[in-house]
Amino acid sequence: MFGRIFHMLLKEFLEVKRDKWERFRLLVPPLIQKVLFGYAATFEVYHVSTAVLDLDHSQESREMVSRFTGNGRFDVEALPSSSQAMRGLIDRSKITVGIRINPQFGELLRKGQTAPLQVIVDGTNSNTALLALDYVGQIAARFSSDYQRDYMNRIFPEYQVMLPSAKMEERPWYNPDLDSQWFFVPGLVGSIALMTIVNVTSFAIVREREIGTLEQIMVTPIRPIEFILGKTVPFFVLGLIEVALVAVAGALWFGVPFRGNPLVMLLGTSLFLISSLAVGLLISTTCRTQQQAFASGFFYLTPAFTLSGFAFPISSMPTVMQWITYLDPLRYYLVVLRGTFLKGTGLAILWPQMVAMAILGVAMFAVSVARFEKSLD
Amino acid sequence: MPNDGNISVRVDGLVKRFGSFTAVDRVSFSAYRGEILGFLGPNGAGKSTVIRILCGLLRPSEGSVIVAGVDVGKDPEGVRHHIGYMSQKFSLYNDLEVSENLRFFAGLYGVDRGIAGDRIREAISLAGLQGHEHDLTGTLAGGWKQRLALGCALLHRPEILFLDEPTSGVDPMSRRQFWDLIHGMSGRGVTVFVSTHYMDEAEYCDRLVLMNRGRVVAMGTPPELRHLVKKGALLLAKCEPLGTALQILQGSPGVAEAAVFGNSLHVRVEQAEDALVTLPAMLESRGVKCVSLKPIEASLEDVFVQLAGEQSAVRGGPDR
Ligand SMILES: Nc1ncnc2c1ncn2[C@@H]1O[C@H](COP(=O)(O)OP(=O)(O)OP(=O)(O)O)[C@@H](O)[C@H]1O
Numbered sequence: 001m002f003g004r005i006f007h008m009l010l011k012e013f014l015e016v017k018r019d020k021w022e023r024f025r026l027l028v029p030p031l032i033q034k035v036l037f038g039y040a041a042t043f044e045v046y047h048v049s050t051a052v053l054d055l056d057h058s059q060e061s062r063e064m065v066s067r068f069t070g071n072g073r074f075d076v077e078a079l080p081s082s083s084q085a086m087r088g089l090i091d092r093s094k095i096t097v098g099i100r101i102n103p104q105f106g107e108l109l110r111k112g113q114t115a116p117l118q119v120i121v122d123g124t125n126s127n128t129a130l131l132a133l134d135y136v137g138q139i140a141a142r143f144s145s146d147y148q149r150d151y152m153n154r155i156f157p158e159y160q161v162m163l164p165s166a167k168m169e170e171r172p173w174y175n176p177d178l179d180s181q182w183f184f185v186p187g188l189v190g191s192i193a194l195m196t197i198v199n200v201t202s203f204a205i206v207r208e209r210e211i212g213t214l215e216q217i218m219v220t221p222i223r224p225i226e227f228i229l230g231k232t233v234p235f236f237v238l239g240l241i242e243v244a245l246v247a248v249a250g251a252l253w254f255g256v257p258f259r260g261n262p263l264v265m266l267l268g269t270s271l272f273l274i275s276s277l278a279v280g281l282l283i284s285t286t287c288r289t290q291q292q293a294f295a296s297g298f299f300y301l302t303p304a305f306t307l308s309g310f311a312f313p314i315s316s317m318p319t320v321m322q323w324i325t326y327l328d329p330l331r332y333y334l335v336v337l338r339g340t341f342l343k344g345t346g347l348a349i350l351w352p353q354m355v356a357m358a359i360l361g362v363a364m365f366a367v368s369v370a371r372f373e374k375s376l377d
Numbered sequence: 378m379p380n381d382g383n384i385s386v387r388v389d390g391l392v393k394r395f396g397s398f399t400a401v402d403r404v405s406f407s408a409y410r411g412e413i414l415g416f417l418g419p420n421g422a423g424k425s426t427v428i429r430i431l432c433g434l435l436r437p438s439e440g441s442v443i444v445a446g447v448d449v450g451k452d453p454e455g456v457r458h459h460i461g462y463m464s465q466k467f468s469l470y471n472d473l474e475v476s477e478n479l480r481f482f483a484g485l486y487g488v489d490r491g492i493a494g495d496r497i498r499e500a501i502s503l504a505g506l507q508g509h510e511h512d513l514t515g516t517l518a519g520g521w522k523q524r525l526a527l528g529c530a531l532l533h534r535p536e537i538l539f540l541d542e543p544t545s546g547v548d549p550m551s552r553r554q555f556w557d558l559i560h561g562m563s564g565r566g567v568t569v570f571v572s573t574h575y576m577d578e579a580e581y582c583d584r585l586v587l588m589n590r591g592r593v594v595a596m597g598t599p600p601e602l603r604h605l606v607k608k609g610a611l612l613l614a615k616c617e618p619l620g621t622a623l624q625i626l627q628g629s630p631g632v633a634e635a636a637v638f639g640n641s642l643h644v645r646v647e648q649a650e651d652a653l654v655t656l657p658a659m660l661e662s663r664g665v666k667c668v669s670l671k672p673i674e675a676s677l678e679d680v681f682v683q684l685a686g687e688q689s690a691v692r693g694g695p696d697r
C-alpha cells in the first residue's frame with residue numbers, strides 16, 4: 001500500500017518539478033488575489049460624490065455645508081442651481097448624494113424651530129446609500145447639538161451647564177480602529193485557500209482523465225484510496241504552504257495582528273483542507289473535462305462563500321439559510337481564522353469549530369472516496 | 378480447435394449500452410492461450426468498448442466475460458495482475474522521463490523491488506530506447522512511444538495483453554517492428570488482443586473478429602474469412618472517371634457489389650467470364666474509359682465490405 005502511495009507521490013513531485021509554470025500558477029495568483037481583495041474588500045464608505053443645493057445662503061446653511069466638506073466622507077463635487085439640475089446629476093450617476101437646503105433654513109433655526117434638511121440618495125447600491133445616510137444623520141445631529149448649545153448659550157447663559165446629554169464612549173475590542181481590513185484579511189486566507197484547493201484538486205484529476213493517463217492507472221492493481229491519497233496529499237501540503245504564505249503576506253502588508261497560537265491555526269487549517277480536498281475530489285469524479293470541473297467548482301464555491309459569513313453576517317440571514325450555513329466548512333474556518341488572528345483565542349474556545357470541521361471533512365472525504373471508482377462508466 | 382483448458386478469455390452474449398445507445402450488441406467469442414486475436418472494424422464499431430470491458434474498465438450491461446478465469450463483471454480488480462493494457466490514446470506521462478514512467482508503473486503494479494530494475498531494463502531494450510532512459514517521454518517519436526507503452530504494459534509479466542490500435546498513426550517501418558514484438562509475445566504464451574483498422578495487419582493475426590456497429594459480423598482465421606467471399610468472383614477495375622464508373626457498376630445486372638479501393642474499384646460479380654466481356658463494353662458506351670479489368674484474390678478488406686454491407690466505411694489498408 002505505502003509502496004504505491006510513495007510512487008504516486010514521487011510522480012506528482014516530478015511533474016511539479018518539471019513544470020515551472022505550474023509552480024508559479026499555484027503560488028503567485030493567490031498572493032495577488034490577497035493583496036487586491038485586501039484593498040478592494042471593504043464596507044466603509046469614503047469620498048461619496050455629493051452635490052449641494054443651497055437655496056438659503058444664510059450663515060447657518062454655509063456652516064452646515066462646511067461640515068460636509070470637512071470630513072473625508074463626502075466630496076462636494078457639484079453646486080447645482082436648481083432641483084432639476086441636481087436630479088439630472090443623480091440620474092446620470094454623477095453624484096450619489098444630493099443635499100438640498102431650503103430657503104428659510106437659517107431663519108427657522110434662529111426662531112428656535114425645526115429646519116428640514118433634504119437628502120436625496122442614489123439607492124442603487126443600498127449598502128453605500130445606507131451608510132451615507134447614516135453619516136449625513138450624524139453630521140446633522142452634531143450640527144444640531146452644537147447649534148442648540150450655542151443658542152442656549154446666547155439666550156440663557158446662566159442655564160448652560162444644565163443641558164443634559166448622554167454620550168457614547170466607543171470601546172471596540174479586538175479592532176480598536178474598526179478597520180474593516182482587519183475583518184477581511186483573515187477571512188481572505190480561508191476563501192483563497194478554498195478556491196485554490198478545490199480548483200487545483202479537481203483540475204489535476206480531471207486532467208489525467210482528459211489526457212488518458214487515468215485510464216492507464218486504472219488497469220493497475222492500485223486501490224482507489226491509494227490513488228486518492230497519492231493525489232491529495234501533495235495538495236494538502238500545498239494548501240498549508242499557501243495558507244502560511246497568504247496569512248503572513250496579509251499580516252505584514254495590511255498590518256493585521258496575529259495574536260493567537262499558530263498551532264491552533266495549523267490544526268484548523270488542516271481540518272478545513274480535508275473538506276476542500278474532498279470537494280475537489282467529488283467534482284473530479286463527475287466531470288470529464290476541465291471546463292466542466294471549473295463550472296462545477298463555481299457551483300460549489302459561490303454558496304460556500306455567501307453562506308460562510310465572509311462578507312454577509314450569518315445572523316442577518318433567514319433562519320433556513322442559517323441552518324444551511326452549518327454545512328459550510330468555511331463558516332467554521334473563518335471563526336478559527338478571525339479568532340486566532342484578532343482575538344488570540346485558543347482551543348478552549350474554538351474546539352466546537354474544530355469538531356464541526358473534522359466531522360464535515362471526514363464525511364465529505366468518505367463520500368468522495370466511495371464515489372470514486374476505478375471505472376470509466 | 379484447442380481444448381477448453383487453454384481458453385484464456387471467454388465472452389458470452391456481451392452487451393454494452395451507453396444510455397439508450399447500444400455500443401456492443403450480443404458479442405460472443407473465445408481466445409486461446411498464446412493466440413493473437415485481431416479485432417477489425419471501422420470507427421465506432423465497438424472495438425475499444427469490448428477491450429475496455431475485458432480490462433474491467435467498463436462494466437458489461439449484459440452477458441458474461443471471463444478473463445484468466447476471473448468474472449470481470451463481478452470482480453474487475455481480480456484481473457488486474459493478469460492483464461496488460463495499451464489504450465488507443467498514448468497514455469504514459471509526457472512530462473516524465475522514460476525511466477521514470479517505467480518505475481512509476483512498475484511501482485503501481487507492485488513489481489518486487491529486487492526485480493523491478495531488471496524488468497525496466499528489459500522494457501527499455503524491448504523499446505530500443507537504450508541511451509534514451511532520461512529523455513522526456515513527450516519528446517519521443519511515435520514508434521518509440523508505442524513500443525515504450527508496450528514495454529510498460531509488460532512490466533508485471535501479464536498472461537493476456539490488450540492492445541487497442543497500437544499502431545495507429547505510426548510509420549510502416551515501426552508498425553512492422555511492433556508486429557515482430559507482438560509475435561514474440563505470443564511465442565512466449567501470452568494471449569494478445571489487438572484491434573486495428575489496418576486490413577494488412579489483420580493478416581498477421583491468428584484469428585480475427587470482424588465487428589461493425591457493435592456486432593460481430595464474422596470470425597475465423599484469415600484464410601477462412603477469405604474463403605467466405607469465394608462465392609462469385611472479384612474483379613479489379615481501373616477506370617476514368619472513377620466516380621461515374623462506381624455509380625454505373627453499382628446498379629448493373631450481374632454486379633453484386635462495387636467499392637473504391639485506393640484509385641481503383643473492386644467489383645464482385647456472379648460470373649467472372651461474362652463480366653469480363655460485358656462490363657468494359659457497357660462502361661465505354663456510357664463514356665467511361667476502362668483502362669483494365671482483371672480477376673483478383675479477395676483481401677480481408679473485400680471480405681469486410683461484403684460482410685458489413687453498405688454500412689461499411691472502412692478506409693486505408695494496403696492500397697492507401
Ligand atoms: N463512454 C461512452 N459514452 C457514450 N458512448 C460511447 C462511450 N464510449 C464509446 N461510445 C460510443 O460507442 C461506439 C463504439 O465506440 P468504440 O470506441 O468502442 O469504437 P471503436 O471501434 O474503438 O472505434 P475507433 O476505431 O474510432 O476507435 C461509438 O459510437 C462511441 O461513440
Ligand SMILES: [Mg+2]
Binds near residue numbers: 424426541
Ligand atoms: Mg477504438
